[in-house]
Every structure is written in structure tokens, then in C-alpha cells.
Amino acid sequence: MLSQVVLPIGPFSFRINTDNTMVLENLHSLYQAYPQDKSCAFIDFDITITTRSMLRRWIKPQVDFFLDEFAPFKPLPKDHSFAMLEWGMNWCIATRAHQYLILHAGTIEKNGHVLIMPAEQGSGKSTLTAAMVYNGWRLFSDELALVSLKDEQVYPCTRPINLKNDSIEVIKSHLDNAVFSTIAKDTHKGTVALLKPPQTSVDRMHEPARLHSFVFPKYVKGATAKLTPISNIDAFQVIIEQSFNYHILGVEAFNLLANLLTRVKCYQFEYSDFDEAKQIFSDLVT
Amino acid sequence: MHCKGLWRLNPLVNIRELNDGIATFNTFSGDTQFVEQPFDVIVKLLQSSALSTEKIIALAIAHWPDQQPLLIADNIKQFLTQAADSAIIMTS
Numbered sequence: 001m002l003s004q005v006v007l008p009i010g011p012f013s014f015r016i017n018t019d020n021t022m023v024l025e026n027l028h029s030l031y032q033a034y035p036q037d038k039s040c041a042f043i044d045f046d047i048t049i050t051t052r053s054m055l056r057r058w059i060k061p062q063v064d065f066f067l068d069e070f071a072p073f074k075p076l077p078k079d080h081s082f083a084m085l086e087w088g089m090n091w092c093i094a095t096r097a098h099q100y101l102i103l104h105a106g107t108i109e110k111n112g113h114v115l116i117m118p119a120e121q122g123s124g125k126s127t128l129t130a131a132m133v134y135n136g137w138r139l140f141s142d143e144l145a146l147v148s149l150k151d152e153q154v155y156p157c158t159r160p161i162n163l164k165n166d167s168i169e170v171i172k173s174h175l176d177n178a179v180f181s182t183i184a185k186d187t188h189k190g191t192v193a194l195l196k197p198p199q200t201s202v203d204r205m206h207e208p209a210r211l212h213s214f215v216f217p218k219y220v221k222g223a224t225a226k227l228t229p230i231s232n233i234d235a236f237q238v239i240i241e242q243s244f245n246y247h248i249l250g251v252e253a254f255n256l257l258a259n260l261l262t263r264v265k266c267y268q269f270e271y272s273d274f275d276e277a278k279q280i281f282s283d284l285v286t
Numbered sequence: 287m288h289c290k291g292l293w294r295l296n297p298l299v300n301i302r303e304l305n306d307g308i309a310t311f312n313t314f315s316g317d318t319q320f321v322e323q324p325f326d327v328i329v330k331l332l333q334s335s336a337l338s339t340e341k342i343i344a345l346a347i348a349h350w351p352d353q354q355p356l357l358i359a360d361n362i363k364q365f366l367t368q369a370a371d372s373a374i375i376m377t378s
Contacts, residue, residue: 231305233307
């Protein structure tokens with residue numbers, strides 16, 4: 001018997017259908033404070049996470065992810081159910097929400113100023129995002145920056161923050177009372193856990209804001225925090241590399257990025273200490 | 287070096303100025319390219335006029351009187367070849 005949870009998240013509505021206890025427990029734990037409205041008039045993404053056939057319920061149990069009736073991924077171990085849901089939700093947005101230029105980036109906001117932090121996997125952007133949003137910054141996303149083609153504002157897609165491997169313990173030790181999902185071990189990304197977003201970010205997840213700067217973060221052990229301006233051409237190239245749909249949007253994305261880069265600054269950011277990062281980011285938007 | 291003729295901006299290419307050069311987008315191929323300073327000046331010139339290699343070199347020499355003319359000419363010819371290979375400019 002499938003249970004249903006309807007989640008409005010920023011500009012999207014998800015309906016999650018599942019018979020998986022782990023998914024339901026983690027949805028309750030991490031999304032409890034989100035408005036939940038079963039009567040929501042329009043569903044953008046109708047997702048089903050379900051345990052596989054009879055044999056696979058008992059022998060190396062696996063789960064499937066469906067968007068409508070389409071299964072875009074191979075099954076995963078049942079222990080990875082909730083992580084699979086979150087990755088699947090990212091995939092839904094990244095492959096379909098082409099009213100936005102979508103970047104692989106951490107995105108945070110303070111004083112009406114948005115910082116977009118495009119970076120490769122393993123650069124530490126989610127860890128940095130997690131540390132910032134529990135220190136006065138609003139979470140837009142740790143994974144997907146959504147820049148509207150229509151009004152050039154950045155739109156939140158506030159969801160749990162995906163942390164991996166050592167960063168889980170780093171954030172646990174940095175934050176009091178942090179709420180995490182069930183930890184998934186031995187995934188293709190290593191050990192994964194999701195951090196509940198701050199309530200203040202969830203409450204304001206329908207408020208877009210204007211881009212202030214692109215900041216390209218890089219964790220360097222022992223480094224003193226340093227913000228270094230970089231050229232617009234260098235920034236443009238990296239942003240394209242970190243875009244999910246630049247190649248689909250074509251000239252619209254090109255013009256959007258050119259417009260943004262004529263009015264925002266771009267920086268390389270090296271850091272190892274969250275308190276130093278917090279100070280530098282605050283000075284940037286003051 | 288490409289065939290003799292007048293150079294012009296590829297009509298399928300959109301250009302946008304950035305603070306350190308220009309970005310170009312080919313609306314047929316979807317290709318994005320960048321031209322750093324000082325060669326962005328040439329692309330912007332070719333957006334409004336078709337010019338020969340010799341004319342471009344003459345304009346560059348006049349614009350940078352402190353530079354060696356032979357060096358300028360070599361750099362311009364190299365740039366024109368690369369820009370043509372990238373389909374940013376073409377001969378008419």
C-alpha cells in the first residue's frame with residue numbers, strides 16, 4: 001500500500017508515493033515543517049519509490065525510482081532509499097525545469113544578496129553551504145542554483161543538504177542539534193547523509209532574490225580564507241561547465257549569463273575555516 | 287592562412303561584451319567562444335565592416351604605434367586564422 005506525501009518546494013510541487021518505511025521516516029524527520037497539502041492543484045513531479053518484486057524484497061532488497069511511470073535509474077539497495085529519492089528529485093529538476101538556467105552550485109542569500117557557488121563534486125561546496133546557512137545565511141540550495149530566464153532572479157529550492165564522507169562529522173561537530181537523515185553507506189558517492197535545512201530558510205523558500213556574486217569555492221586544508229577576483233571570461237567558462245542545461249537553452253542562457261556577468265563580480269575562494277569564511281562572505285554583502 | 291577576401295563577423299554569431307573581452311555564441315552550432323583583449327577590438331570592427339587582412343593590420347599598427355609592426359602583423363594573422371577556424375569570422 002503506497003503512502004502519499006505532497007511537498008511544495010520553492011517553485012515546484014512534488015508528490016512522493018512510497019511503501020518504503022525508511023523514506024517515510026526520513027520525510028517526516030526532514031520535511032516535517034514544510035507545508036504539506038494533499039489537495040495541491042498541480043503536481044510538477046509525481047515520484048514513486050517502491051520496493052522491487054517479491055524476490056528482491058528478501059534477497060539483497062532493492063528499490064526503484066519512478067517519475068510518473070518512467071524509471072530513469074537502475075535499482076539501488078534498500079538502505080539507499082532516501083538518498084535515491086533526493087538524487088531523483090535533483091534529477092527531475094535538472095532535466096526538466098528549463099525555465100531556469102540550472103547550475104551545479106551551492107546558493108545562499110543574506111541581506112537580499114545571493115551568492116552562487118558553482119563547483120565540481122568533492123570541492124566542499126555543500127559543506128560550506130551547510131556551515132553558512134546555520135550562521136545567518138538563507139539556504140537556496142546546496143546543489144542546484146536556479147536563475148530565471150524571465151526576470152534574472154535566483155529562486156530557492158530549499159531542501160535537505162547532501163553531505164558526504166568526512167563532511168558529515170565535520171558539520172556534526174560544528175553545529176549543535178543538527179538533524180540528519182539515516183546515513184547511507186557504500187553509495188557511489190561514499191557515505192551520504194542529508195542535513196535538515198534551517199526553519200527560517202524553509203519559511204522563505206518562495207522568496208527569490210538578485211544575484212550579487214559568483215564565488216568559486218575550494219577547500220584547501222590549512223589555508224587562510226582568501227577571496228580573489230577572477231575575470232568574467234574565466235568565470236563564464238566555469239559556469240558553462242557547471243551548468244545542467246546551458247546546451248539546451250542555447251542563446252537564451254548565453255545572453256542571461258552575459259547580462260549577469262556585466263553587473264556582478266566573480267571570485268575564487270580558498271578556505272579551510274568556517275569562521276573565516278563566514279566573515280569574508282558577510283563583508284562581501286554588507 | 288585563409289583565402290584572400292574581406293573578413294566579416296559570421297552572421298550566425300552573437301557577441302556580448304564582457305569587462306575583459308567578448309563572448310560569442312554561434313546560433314547554428316551552439317558553440318560558445320571567448321575573445322580576450324586586445325583581439326576583441328577586431329571582432330567588434332568586423333561586426334560593422336568587412337575588412338581585408340591588410341586593412342586590419344594597418345589599423346592595428348596605427349592603434350599600437352609602440353609595438354613592432356611585424357609582430358603585430360604576425361599576431362593579427364594568427365588570430366584571424368584561429369577565429370576563422372572557430373567560425374567566429376568568415377571571408378565574404
